[in-house]
Amino acid sequence: MTDELNRASAEPETMNPEEAVPALLSENHPIGADDVTAVEENTEWDNMPGIVTVELPPDWLKPMEEDEDGVDSVRSIPKVKRRRGRPPSARNVRQGLTRLDFKKGIHMDRTRRTKSARSQLEITKHSSLSSGTAAPLPDPARTPEVLPRTIQSIIHSSTSTPQRPRLTPCSPAGVSSLSNTPNAEFNSPPRLTRVSPLSIDTSRTRDFIHSPSVKVGNVSQQIVSSSSEPGKDGAELPLRLWLYPSLEPISPTKTQDALISDQTVISPDFPETRLNGTMALKESHPMLSKCENCGCPFSAQKPGDTLCFRCRPKLEKKYSPPNIVFRKKPHPKYTKIVNKDYAPDGGDEDDWAQKKRNRRMCRQCIACLREDDCGKCDFCMDKPKYGGSNKKRQKCRLRQCKFESKLHGQSANRTLNPSLPRRRNVKPKLKRRGRPARKRRFRSKPWEDDDDDDDDDDEDEMSDKDNDEEEGRLYKMNGSKARGRKKWNYSFKEEDDDMFIEAVIEDDEPSNIEEDPDILSNERSMMASNVMYSNTSGLGAQGLYYNMPGMPVAPHMLGSVPLCNNNQMPLGEVIGSLPMDDATQNGFLQIEMVRVGSPPSHFTEEPQNTQHHVSEHQQEATPVITQIFSLAAAESDCDRDQGLMELFTSLGQTVLPAHWVCVMAKGPVLQLLQCSKLSTMADTIVQIEKGFFYQVSVQNQPLLLMHAIYSRHPTCLETLDHVVSLLLDLEGLGVCQGYQSPDMGSPWEPRMCVRAALCDLLISKDEEHCVKCTQPVEG
DNA sequence: GCCAACGTTGGC
DNA sequence: GCCAACGTTGGC
Ligand SMILES: [Zn+2]
Ligand SMILES: [Zn+2]
Numbered sequence: 001m002t003d004e005l006n007r008a009s010a011e012p013e014t015m016n017p018e019e020a021v022p023a024l025l026s027e028n029h030p031i032g033a034d035d036v037t038a039v040e041e042n043t044e045w046d047n048m049p050g051i052v053t054v055e056l057p058p059d060w061l062k063p064m065e066e067d068e069d070g071v072d073s074v075r076s077i078p079k080v081k082r083r084r085g086r087p088p089s090a091r092n093v094r095q096g097l098t099r100l101d102f103k104k105g106i107h108m109d110r111t112r113r114t115k116s117a118r119s120q121l122e123i124t125k126h127s128s129l130s131s132g133t134a135a136p137l138p139d140p141a142r143t144p145e146v147l148p149r150t151i152q153s154i155i156h157s158s159t160s161t162p163q164r165p166r167l168t169p170c171s172p173a174g175v176s177s178l179s180n181t182p183n184a185e186f187n188s189p190p191r192l193t194r195v196s197p198l199s200i201d202t203s204r205t206r207d208f209i210h211s212p213s214v215k216v217g218n219v220s221q222q223i224v225s226s227s228s229e230p231g232k233d234g235a236e237l238p239l240r241l242w243l244y245p246s247l248e249p250i251s252p253t254k255t256q257d258a259l260i261s262d263q264t265v266i267s268p269d270f271p272e273t274r275l276n277g278t279m280a281l282k283e284s285h286p287m288l289s290k291c292e293n294c295g296c297p298f299s300a301q302k303p304g305d306t307l308c309f310r311c312r313p314k315l316e317k318k319y320s321p322p323n324i325v326f327r328k329k330p331h332p333k334y335t336k337i338v339n340k341d342y343a344p345d346g347g348d349e350d351d352w353a354q355k356k357r358n359r360r361m362c363r364q365c366i367a368c369l370r371e372d373d374c375g376k377c378d379f380c381m382d383k384p385k386y387g388g389s390n391k392k393r394q395k396c397r398l399r400q401c402k403f404e405s406k407l408h409g410q411s412a413n414r415t416l417n418p419s420l421p422r423r424r425n426v427k428p429k430l431k432r433r434g435r436p437a438r439k440r441r442f443r444s445k446p447w448e449d450d451d452d453d454d455d456d457d458d459e460d461e462m463s464d465k466d467n468d469e470e471e472g473r474l475y476k477m478n479g480s481k482a483r484g485r486k487k488w489n490y491s492f493k494e495e496d497d498d499m500f501i502e503a504v505i506e507d508d509e510p511s512n513i514e515e516d517p518d519i520l521s522n523e524r525s526m527m528a529s530n531v532m533y534s535n536t537s538g539l540g541a542q543g544l545y546y547n548m549p550g551m552p553v554a555p556h557m558l559g560s561v562p563l564c565n566n567n568q569m570p571l572g573e574v575i576g577s578l579p580m581d582d583a584t585q586n587g588f589l590q591i592e593m594v595r596v597g598s599p600p601s602h603f604t605e606e607p608q609n610t611q612h613h614v615s616e617h618q619q620e621a622t623p624v625i626t627q628i629f630s631l632a633a634a635e636s637d638c639d640r641d642q643g644l645m646e647l648f649t650s651l652g653q654t655v656l657p658a659h660w661v662c663v664m665a666k667g668p669v670l671q672l673l674q675c676s677k678l679s680t681m682a683d684t685i686v687q688i689e690k691g692f693f694y695q696v697s698v699q700n701q702p703l704l705l706m707h708a709i710y711s712r713h714p715t716c717l718e719t720l721d722h723v724v725s726l727l728l729d730l731e732g733l734g735v736c737q738g739y740q741s742p743d744m745g746s747p748w749e750p751r752m753c754v755r756a757a758l759c760d761l762l763i764s765k766d767e768e769h770c771v772k773c774t775q776p777v778e779g
Numbered sequence: 780g781c782c783a784a785c786g787t788t789g790g791c
Numbered sequence: 792g793c794c795a796a797c798g799t800t801g802g803c
Contacts, residue, residue: 360797383795391784393796406797 365402374398657727680734692716698761734765
């Protein structure tokens with residue numbers, strides 16, 4: 001220990017990036033022209049975390065426990081400056097931080113060689129390192145093709161890169177020819193198509209719901225994972241999905257299928273790109289080079305590295321399609337997509353050596369930047385310096401890279417967590433090598449929390465009872481695309497109180513998701529959680545959360561979650577949503593996914609309320625998907641409207657009438673949705689467009705302009721009051737139920753209700769039909 | 780397939 | 792030679 005401390009004090013180097021930069025400047029090697037160039041180019045990225053320029057990095061980049069010039073904070077446990085061992089040395093780290101051009105994904109430095117590299121150098125030349133003669137610096141101009149696009153270019157580009165598949169918004173029409181595209185509905189003059197079955201669409205026929213679905217953007221950032229080891233990867237690597245504001249009007253009458261189909265997800269790229277500088281993902285999202293393939297951050301090891309470790313070898317062999325995994329987690333910090341395939345490519349050995357050493361460290365995340373062992377985790381306790389027996393020989397849990405560590409998803413030994421029940425105080429157990437006899441199965445569950453910072457994992461604590469619980473119902477809903485290539489797999493795991501969902505897109509062959517709008521369609525949605533997990537962690541904005549206040553609830557408990565009026569928690573079903581302030585700040589809107597009705601297992605249950613539509617019971621089982629929307633970088637310029645945005649912002653800061661939610665969608669269009677199924681306005685949308693002109697639609701049917709409600713309100717909803725007033729007015733109305741179609745289809749088909757062509761749609765709550773539908777004139 | 784145990788090796 | 796910790800092995 002003394003030895004340790006001495007060594008520590010004797011080594012001024014540190015991984016602390018803040019120290020690294022000055023150290024760099026003070027070193028002998030001159031800053032070459034390329035360096036200058038790099039710095040200049042980087043200056044415009046000053047606000048971006050992870051971008052390291054000559055200036056000091058932002059505070060958040062510092063390790064949590066700051067060690068200033070070797071003055072360690074007082075800790076109760078042995079503390080040693082960490083720059084030894086397997087991971088890249090402090091020098092490497094420093095250089096990695098300072099010499100890496102994150103913007104371009106290239107190393108700007110004279111690469112410090114590993115031992116093998118050194119030996120190579122010694123064989124050949126030898127002094128290039130020590131002499132300060134830098135290895136040839138990459139000339140950015142010479143390697144444009146390998147440079148990742150800049151963040152901004154990504155932001156402002158709606159096009160896809162050839163290298164990186166991007167999803168484009170799914171058109172509902174593309175999904176189902178039977179469905180109207182809401183856009184068309186909203187943007188075109190009202191079509192008098194009302195003499196039509198209310199539930200004529202196949203989708204509606206089966207899954208008619210009153211609950212709004214939220215259309216999500218496209219996935220553009222996803223970590224492509226190999227499907228070769230789907231089981232093994234567990235949940236190691238982060239899924240990075242950022243959701244965009246919907247580019248489609250949100251239909252309140254979307255079916256479950258449509259819900260899924262609408263879940264095109266866009267990544268606005270790194271959230272850090274938000275111009276306001278607010279870091280949503282401070283600790284979790286290093287701003288490294290961005291993998292051209294999967295988009296995940298990684299540390300380029302050499303100039304020209306545009307692919308992360310996981311993607312590079314694979315890509316060289318064959319393009320690997322995305323494997324997207326959505327996971328609901330008990331305490332979601334983020335979900336992950338895994339691409340685990342990673343093997344020596346047999347190429348540059350030096351390169352491989354570096355990869356091998358660095359592969360478990362991104363060197364940018366909070367864990368990698370952390371210098372101190374926590375001294376409390378199982379791995380720490382295993383260390384001899386903490387009195388352990390050195391059996392595990394792993395890095396402190398808190399220092400396991402958030403992105404690269406293999407150990408994420410593995411159980412943390414919670415022996416030391418006093419909060420856990422039935423904790424054995426005894427440190428295990430001298431046994432023979434290998435896994436002890438104790439039965440442990442829990443860990444392998446994909447819905448398990450894999451965040452190692454979270455000591456609430458249940459698994460080690462699983463008793464027999466727990467295991468029994470674990471054997472709760474497992475619901476699976478698998479769907480295959482017609483093409484059979486991609487499919488969603490939904491898994492429902494019901495454990496006692498909790499139900500989790502896992503949704504997976506599997507894709508077995510190279511393809512661009514955006515080329516397949518069906519990819520997200522045709523599958524029934526699913527999901528439910530009896531427990532709301534609140535997650536407002538810093539990683540919150542990164543993950544894709546499905547938050548569902550599910551449960552077999554009484555109808556009055558049907559959930560809806562106000563998005564913008566967050567402070568109004570309907571029926572205690574708040575979930576993990578960011579406080580509106582945060583959401584606004586972060587540029588993220590988080591809408592929860594709300595399962596309205598009973599869990600999937602109850603799809604066939606009797607309708608609770610038979611006096612409604614035939615498909616009423618299906619409504620009960622219908623989830624309402626809500627999602628996280630990034631407001632940042634989402635809209636192109638043409639989709640921005642200052643006035644609308646201001647209104648949107650103010651709406652977000654206002655308590656709207658119960659269960660109304662506002663969403664900004666492409667157009668731009670500000671949409672107000674009633675999320676509560678219980679509301680008579682459940683299927684009503686108010687769309688406010690540029691100029692604050694608005695339109696009210698019910699079940700995708702625009703109100704006729706002659707509708708009385710238009711006369712009661714200003715032509716333009718320019719202010720908050722106008723909007724609220726309209727919503728309150730709407731809440732006093734009901735939806736015309738239409739009239740029963742005289743001609744029935746097949747006996748097994750639901751009854752069809754139709755509306756008159758000039759149906760008022762919205763009528764007094766006291767009435768069941770509007771005048772036109774009461775005395776329909778069949779045409 | 781998981782994961783405790785431990786061989787191994789880069790970095791110092 | 793020591794330390795840190797990564798990758799592998801083999802019991803379960
Ligand atoms: Zn620890
Ligand atoms: Zn990391």
